[in-house]
Each structure stands twice: as C-alpha cells, then as structure tokens.
Amino acid sequence: xxxxxxxxxxxxxxxxxxxxxxxxxxxxxxxxxxxxxxxxxxxxxxxxxxxxxxxxxxxxxxxxxxxxxxxxxxxxxxxxxxxxxxxxxxxxxxxxxxxxxxxxxxxxxxxxxxxxxxxxxxxxxxxxxxxxxxxxxxxxxxxxxxxxxxxxxxxxxxxxxxxxxxxxxxxxxxxxxxxxxxxxxxxxxxxxxxxxxxxxxxxxxxxxxxxxxxxxxxxxxxxxxxxxxxxxxxxxxxxxxxxxxxxxxx
Amino acid sequence: xxxxxxxxxxxxxxxxxxxxxxxxxxxxxxxxxxxxxxxxxxxxxxxxxxxxxxxxxxxxxxxxxxxxxxxxxxxxxxxxxxxxxxxxxxxxxxxxxxxxxxxxxxxxxxxxxxxxxxxxxxxxxxxxxxxxxxxxxxxxxxxxxxxxxxxxxxxxxxxxxxxxxx
Numbered sequence: 244x245x246x247x248x249x250x251x252x253x254x255x256x257x258x259x260x261x262x263x264x265x266x267x268x269x270x271x272x273x274x275x276x277x278x279x280x281x282x283x284x285x286x287x288x289x290x291x292x293x294x295x296x297x298x299x300x301x302x303x304x305x306x307x308x309x310x311x312x313x314x315x316x317x318x319x320x321x322x323x324x325x326x327x328x329x330x331x332x333x334x335x336x337x338x339x340x341x342x343x344x345x346x347x348x349x350x351x352x353x354x355x356x357x358x359x360x361x362x363x364x365x366x367x368x369x370x371x372x373x374x375x376x377x378x379x380x381x382x383x384x385x386x387x388x389x390x391x392x393x394x395x396x397x398x399x400x401x402x403x404x405x406x407x408x409x410x411x412x413x414x415x416x417x418x419x420x421x422x423x424x425x426x427x428x429x430x431x432x433x434x435x436x437x438x439x440x441x442x443x444x445x446x447x448x449x450x451x452x453x454x455x456x457x458x459x460x461x462x463x464x465x466x467x468x469x470x471x472x473x474x475x476x477x478x479x480x481x482x483x484x485x486x487x488x489x490x491x492x493x
Numbered sequence: 494x495x496x497x498x499x500x501x502x503x504x505x506x507x508x509x510x511x512x513x514x515x516x517x518x519x520x521x522x523x524x525x526x527x528x529x530x531x532x533x534x535x536x537x538x539x540x541x542x543x544x545x546x547x548x549x550x551x552x553x554x555x556x557x558x559x560x561x562x563x564x565x566x567x568x569x570x571x572x573x574x575x576x577x578x579x580x581x582x583x584x585x586x587x588x589x590x591x592x593x594x595x596x597x598x599x600x601x602x603x604x605x606x607x608x609x610x611x612x613x614x615x616x617x618x619x620x621x622x623x624x625x626x627x628x629x630x631x632x633x634x635x636x637x638x639x640x641x642x643x644x645x646x647x648x649x650x651x652x653x654x655x656x657x658x659x
Contacts, residue, residue: 249655252604253623259605261513261527269531270505273538274498 320359321378322371330378337385342392343404349386350411356382357418364425372426380431390439405447406488409481412440444480451487464490497542504541504551505534511625512559518608518620519563529566533559552627553635560617607657615650622647 316329333352340348356379363371416433423430452475455468467486474483512533517526536558541548548554608616614636621627621635633643 246651246655249604249651249658250623252600253619253654255601256514256518256605256608257624258601259514259517260510261523261530265527266509269509269527269534270502272531273505273534274502 320363320368320371321356321374322368326374342389346386346389347404347408347411349382349389350408350415353379353382353386354411354415354418357415357422360422360430361418361425364422376430383431383433383436387436387439390436390443402447402451402491405443409440409444409484412436441480444484445475448475448480448483448487451484451491455487455490460490497545500545501538501541504537504555508552508555509534512555514624515556515559515617515620516563518605518616519613520566521605521609525566529559529562532562536562550631550634552631556621556635603658604654607654610657611650611653614646615653618643618647619650619654 312325312328313332316325316332319326319329337345337348337352356375360372360375360379362368363375419430419433448471452468452472460468467490471483471486471490474480474486509530513526513530516529516533517523520526520529533555537555540554541551608619611619618632618636621632622629627635629640629643629647632647633640636643636646638646
C-alpha cells in the first residue's frame with residue numbers, strides 16, 4: 244500500500260467520535276457537585292451571607308432613597324416639613340469644615356437663608372417668614388462665634404481664605420440690605436459680626452502690609468502701599484485691604 | 494475556583510474527542526473508550542483544580558493520564574483472563590462471524606484493526622501525528638523524547654502499520 248493512501252485512510256479515522264449526548268453528559272458529571280461560577284446574584288449573596296437575595300437589596304434601596312430625599316430637600320425653605328433633613332446635611336457640611344473654613348461656611352449658609360427669605364417674600368409665604376429669619380439669625384450668631392474662636396494670628400497660608408471670608412461677608416451684607424428693603428424690617432443684628440470681621444480685617448491688613456514692606460516694589464506699587472498704610476492708620480481696614488489685594492496679586 | 498472551572502470546561506471541549514479517539518484505537522470498544530475517557534477528564538479535573546499553575550502543557554497532561562489509564566486497564570485485563578469458563582462470553586456463531594468479517598472489510602476498519610495490533614508506541618505516534626496533527630515537538634514533549642527520536646519513531650510506526658496491513 245502506498246504511503247499517501249495509507250495516510251488518507253488514517254485520516255478517515257477522524258470520523259471516530261463519541262456521541263454528543265455522551266460528551267455533554269460526561270461534562271456535567273465531571274463538574275457535578277462543584278459550585279457554579281459566581282454571577283452578580285451569587286456575588287450579592289456572598290456579600291450578605293446571612294440575608295436572602297431580596298433582603299440584601301434592602302440596604303441598597305435605602306441608600307438610593309436617602310440620596311433622592313436629600314436631593315429633594317434642597318428646594319425646601321425654613322418652616323417646611325423636610326427642612327430639618329436639609330439642615331442635617333448643612334450641619335454635616337459645617338462639622339467637616341476645618342476651623343479656618345467654618346466661619347466662611349456659616350456665612351455661606353447665612354447667604355442661603357437670605358436667598359430663601361427673598362423667595363419667601365416674592366411668593367408671599369408668610370408662614371415661612373419667621374422660621375427663615377430665625378434660621379438666618381442662628382447662622383449669623385454661629386458665624387460670629389466661630390470668628391471669635393478663629394485664631395487671628397494670621398500666617399502666609401491664611402490670606403486667601405480670609406479674602407474669601409471677607410468676600411462672603413460683603414455678599415451677605417449686600418443681600419441682607421436688599422432683603423430688609425423688601426421686607427421693610429431689620430432681620431438681624433450684625434454688630435457683633437461686624438466687629439469680629441473688623442478685627443480680622445485689621446489683623447490681615449497689618450500682616451500683609453508688613454509682608455509687602457519686606458519686598459522690593461516698583462515706584463507705583465510703593466505709592467499704592469503708602470495709600471493702603473494711610474487707610475489702615477485711619478481705621479479703614481477694608482479699603483486698605485482692597486489696595487493690598489491689588490499689590491499681592493501682582 | 495470558578496475561573497478554573499471555566500478554563501477546564503474549555504479544555505474538555507477542545508480535547509474530549511481527541512482523547513476518546515486515542516483510547517478507542519487502543520481498546521476497540523466504544524463503551525470501554527467512553528469509560529476510560531471519562532476517567533481521564535475526571536482525574537484531569539481533580540489535578541487541575543488543585544495545581545493548575547503546575548501544569549505546563551494541558552494536552553500532554555491529558556494524554557499522559559490516558560496512557561497511564563490504558564496501561565492500568567490492560568494490566569487488569571490480563572488478570573481477568575483467568576476467570577472461570579462460566580463467565581466467558583459465548584462463542585460467536587457463523588452468521589455473526591461473517592457479518593463481522595464483512596464489516597472489517599472496509600478500509601477504515603482494516604486500518605483500525607491494524608492499529609490495534611501494532612506496538613503501543615507506534616500506534617500512539619501515528620494517532621498523534623496523522624490524526625490529531627500534533628507537531629513533532631509536541632509529541633516529543635508528551636513522550637519526553639528528543640525530536641529526532643520522535644521522527645524516527647513516526648517513520649518506523651508507519652512502516653509497521655504498512656506491514657500489518659499486508
């Protein structure tokens with residue numbers, strides 16, 4: 244027999260195959276008793292071994308409901324049923340702020356209350372007016388308290404934070420005036436806050452003037468620094484600071 | 494574990510027919526071939542899930558299990574030949590014999606029968622080289638022999654098969 248013929252006859256033996264039924268049955272038998280590959284469902288079951296699958300979904304659903312609730316409460320105003328939930332998130336915001344950021348956060352919240360007061364006035368929601376004013380006063384009082392506790396020993400890392408704090412204060416004062424003119428009434432005493440802010444302005448300006456005096460400045464900048472020093476000596480700390488910010492940003 | 498199972502499942506699909514044929518061409522009984530092939534993959538799975546990282550070549554690993562099982566099977570068969578005549582299968586009658594002869598007349602059956610009769614090493618290399626189309630280096634790995642030795646073995650195996658078919 245020729246080799247080619249023999250090889251082709253050998254290759255015809257490839258037709259020898261087991262039945263498909265036997266192949267699949269044997270495969271099943273090999274893996275019988277072995278755990279199934281873990282899918283999403285099995286993964287959840289192993290993550291919550293004590294609970295059943297549906298119960299394992301309960302915490303996930305709860306978290307989603309809470310997220311939805313917090314989102315929904317952002318539109319509430321003082322006096323509303325769900326405002327307390329919104330306040331909880333705001334309190335958490337303040338708690339997690341650093342000591343230097345706390346007064347700024349409180350002032351931001353005070354600004355928020357003023358915006359809410361504007362909405363209340365526009366929509367004539369008389370019932371919400373009193374709770375909103377109380378919330379605003381509470382924020383101002385807390386901001387004043389935080390500012391009093393604020394370490395006034397200004398360092399090189401503080402001026403930018405203080406600048407934001409002063410900007411927030413100015414914004415709050417402007418908003419307060421607007422709301423008071425709409426309502427025709429004084430909504431809160433800010434004297435203590437004003438004096439606390441004044442103290443911070445004074446300390447910051449003094450620190451920055453001393454800092455600029457150590458630098459080599461151009462003739463025009465020296466003139467601006469002189470003006471800032473004059474404002475400072477006259478007790479106009481805010482005006483002095485405005486000039487100092489210009490020099491500091493150069 | 495689940496990953497091992499997935500990989501071994503793919504290995505099973507890829508090699509089950511080859512291993513079955515390899516066994517069948519030695520034992521010449523579909524039933525015995527099925528039993529032994531099933532045992533090959535059972536043992537393979539036990540080893541694979543325990544030490545999958547130690548198995549370098551899965552094909553060689555499965556063929557090696559099959560060779561060991563075939564050797565065990567024939568050792569047991571030799572012992573089983575000393576059974577009482579009461580348990581011996583009845584002799585085939587003339588009619589059945591004629592049918593068997595006509596069946597064996599086909600080329601495929603002739604080659605199959607010849608393969609059963611030649612040396613085990615020869616039969617193995619013929620199956621691997623001509624049926625499963627394994628390369629010489631792959632066969633050398635399974636047999637743990639050098640490639641030139643395997644080439645010589647294939648040449649002699651084909652020659653032995655030719656002689657058997659004469």
